[in-house]
Amino acid sequence: MTDANGGMSSGRRGGPRCVALVGPFGSGKTTLLEALLERTGAVTRAGSVAGGTSVGDASPQARAHQMGVELNVAEGDYLGDRYTFLDCPGSVEYAFETEAVLAGVDVAVVVAEADEKKIPALQLILRLLEDRRIPHILFLNKLDKTEGGVRDVLELMQPASAVPLVLRQIPMMKDGVTVGAIDLALERAYVWQEHALSEVTEIPDAERAAEVEARYAMLERIADYDDHLMEELLSDVTPPRDEIFDDLAKEMKAGLICPVLIGSAERGAGVDRLLKTLRHESPGLPETLARLGVAPKADAVVQILKTFHTPHGGKLSVSRILAGKVVDGATLYGDDGLSDRVSGIYRMLGKENQKRSEAVAGETVALGKIEPAKTGMTLSGSKAGIKPLVVVTPPQPVMSFSISAQEHKDDAKLSLGLAKIIEEDPSLTVRQDKESGETLFAGQGEMHLRVALERLEHKFAVKVKTGPASVPYKESYSGQAAVRGRHKKQSGGHGQFGDVALEITAGTRGSGFVFADRITGGVVPRQYIPAVEEGVGEFLEKGLHGFPVVDLHVALVDGSYHTVDSSDMAFKMAAQLGMREGLAKMHSILLEPILKVSITTPSDATARINQIVSGRRGQLLGYDGRPGWPGWDIVEALIPQAEMDGLIVEIRSATQGVGGFTQSFDNLAEVVGHVAAKVLERVKAAQNAA
Structure with missing residues (x-):
């Protein structure tokens, strides 16, 4: 049975839901967020990322760099249901931000486009969702600007997904341009309207054959997990529409398939069908609790998804209430025995907060000034605390430099600012090098560190000077x-x-x-x-x-x-x-630290990675396929620490932004010839200058 808007009226899941928007950099996640907020009435008009009017990417750093650099949170109501949308940055440098957010969501919408160069980045995201068992939908964006057939695009993308990508819609064309979509489950056509509801129409005769073929292919896919549906197909029995929707919902929730919807976020096209799919087919809080192993209980269970330090409001913890209820002033406990009272509960719409008196199970809110709370923690209303529901471990840094305050009087301010920046983003680290005495600031890449420095200056009014980290010869x-x-x-x-x-x-x-x-x-x-x-x-x-x-x-x-x-x-x-x-x-011998470096790279970039290693005085130990990652390799090498500066920039440039590495100390090796002479020359010059 369908409702007046062409959606299924049965199987509706009530209650607040939490939806992550994820996808490769530049795929249109924040633009989709704007379209979702417009369609749910949270804003009167969708903002523009390029024009600087969007709810998401509103920080000065995001505006300046025209990219997501932190989590964006916004709420909307659709047909009586409340949704919190968590727009995650797309750059691989902010992958940890996404990982922490996924700990508390019901479902993820993967925003992608028909760009072969972004397939490896898409694979990174899909693999993260698959490993965390997060049900997900793929929204194929920018279809109005895509050349080639949508099924060809899906065939290109399928190797990036461990589960079948099941096409739910096909484009409806006019004069070579995509003007709408045909829903294969409903067997209805929708003509897209600019930032408005689509117009329901009959499937054009010219598209009928393609629709029949694509619908049968969809049914065959989902019948792989339903014997009854397979029997109906083999017997040429047309399955009831309700059965098809039930299968689609059940298999997505179980992580057996990834449904694929199409649209154009920039035009607001396909957004209603996405919202309807979320409303009728995506899991809600009960399924999320079962996945996380949480039994429904009276005591509050709170998952911390992200920490912010605001200029005037202090610390805010973006939190999903998984069970119970949290009221303003309530005490929450961690498993480490630490506790604190909630000082403010806020509904979030980008940078705007609306104060509330309480939050109930399913809602995603910002909790004020819980000092012990850290990203990834699970808090409880019970004094006994609760063990973390998930473990989120920040990745090893891949780039670092020395950092100090420009003026000595700002040393304390710098220390405080660094501590808060790292609390907001645990994939940043700071440590004191015992040998050089330098303070080393490290993170996930050039932009990651640049934005962190900009935040230091903007939020904490501290100017810093940076330099290359000393090599511990x-x-x-x-x-x-x-x-x-x-x-x-x-x-x-x-x-x-x-x-x-x-x-x-x-x-x-x-x-x-x-x-x-x-x-x-x-x-x-x-x-x-x-x-x-x-x-x-x-x-x-x-x-x-x-x-x-x-x-x-x-x-x-x-x-x-x-x-x-x-x-x-x-x-x-x-x-x-x-x-x-x-x-x-005696005869002096200069020694330099040699690092064992394991580089992950798409296979088509392996030859370039080998050249990069050789160009940095590295010794290639070999490479092999990355276990469980089709189309990826791991290159093993020994590289002098002195040659590591900027390595990640070269690797990312050679791998469409997705390569990475881990490193560990291996040995000390003798430095000879002109390399040793240059090192000694630099040291002598520094000593003379001092």
């Missing part, structure tokens, strides 16, 4: 030396006296610093020997050329002391004088 030595270090100083009263004889020997690679005490006869009293070892160790932290010295064995074999003038400090200084003289007699 080490120094080793070959050969051996026997030296004497004597420190003697007389300056009135007690003087200073320390005298040591050292034997310095190169150790094997990886043996580290070894100190031996071979004193006999008490020529150096026992109480001063630790000071000798400390002096040697401190000298090795910087060595002769400013690099830590490794793999060296030092033995204290002789010395002398003064009963009045000797001290720990005197023997420490004597040891350092001896080390300076001794190392100057």
Whole structure:
């Protein structure tokens, strides 16, 4: 049975629903959000991303770069049902943002276009949904600008999906232009109207044969999972429409198929059919709770999807209420024992918030000032807390640089700003490098870090300076030396006296610093020997050329002391004088860290990746197919850390923006020739400048 608008009247799911809008960068997600908000009456007119009038992508950074750089949240009501739409950034650099959001949604709408270059990016998104078992619909956008048949486009896209892409509509053409769509389940034609309801019409005679063929192909697809429907098809029995809709809904919810709808978000075309599909066929809260393993309960269960720090309202946590009810002032508990009271509940429409007194199960709201709450956490109204429903782990950073405040007085402000930026986006990291003393800021790519710096300045009014991260070179030595270090100083009263004889020997690679005490006869009293070892160790932290010295064995074999003038400090200084003289007699070896790098890439870009590795003094270890990822490879290589700067930019450029890598320390290797000379030249210049 159908309603007056051509939608199914049975099987309707009431209650608030949460829908993620995901898809490759530039596919039109935010434009679709505007069309959905217009159609649901949340806004009177759809805004424009290019014109800077959209509800989504409203941050200064998104406006400046014309791209999504954070989650956009907005609500709308359609035929009595409430929907929260979560518009996720499309760039691979913001993939973690999407992953955290998916923890609490009912269904995802994958916005894609007929662009072969974006197939790998589409595969990344579909794989994430499949791994998280999120039911999803594919909205094939920009069809009014697409050349070629829609079934050819789907054939191109199918390798990106582990489940069948089931075409629900076919385009209706006039003079070579797509003017509407034919719904294969309803067997009705819809003529698109600019930002208005489509006009229902009979299927044109010219499209009838294509509709019959496409409808049968759809039925064959869904019959693969329904024996009764298969029997009807084999017996030439026309299945009832209700049965078809029930099968489509059941198989999508089970993750067996991905229905494909068509339209043009820019024109508002196909939006009603998408909303009807969400209303009648997508899962609601009961199915989401079952998928997450949550039993309906009276106590509140809250999933934190995203954290924001607002200039005046403080911390906001975008949250899905999965069970129970949250009222303003209620206390929520984490599994770590931390708790806090909710200070404000807000309905969100982009950057605008509307305060409410409570939120009930199914709703997605912003909760104010819950300080312990972090993205990905699950909170409960019960003092016993609740274990996290999902585990979201930020990816390893792929790009970093040193960061400091332009003015020393802003150091504290910078630290606070960085902490809040990272709380908003846990795929950013900051750490203090012990060797260089630098503060290193790291993230998922060039744009990711650039936008983070812009937020620092905009939100926290702190100006920073950045630079390349220092490479932790080490120094080793070959050969051996026997030296004497004597420190003697007389300056009135007690003087200073320390005298040591050292034997310095190169150790094997990886043996580290070894100190031996071979004193006999008490020529150096026992109480001063630790000071000798400390002096040697401190000298090795910087060595002769400013690099830590490794793999060296030092033995204290002789010395002398003064009963009045000797001290720990005197023997420490004597040891350092001896080390300076001794190392100057040995052959210096500059060592650089070598990283084991695993690069993920579409197979058609593997040859380019190999060239990039070779051009960075890298050693290719080989490549193989990426397990479970058809059309992808993993390239294994050893690359000097000094050559990693900007590597991700090259990889992304060679892979249509989807390549990535992980890295780990492998070994220290000798630097020779002009490369070593340049490193030493830079260090000497820096020392002279200081």
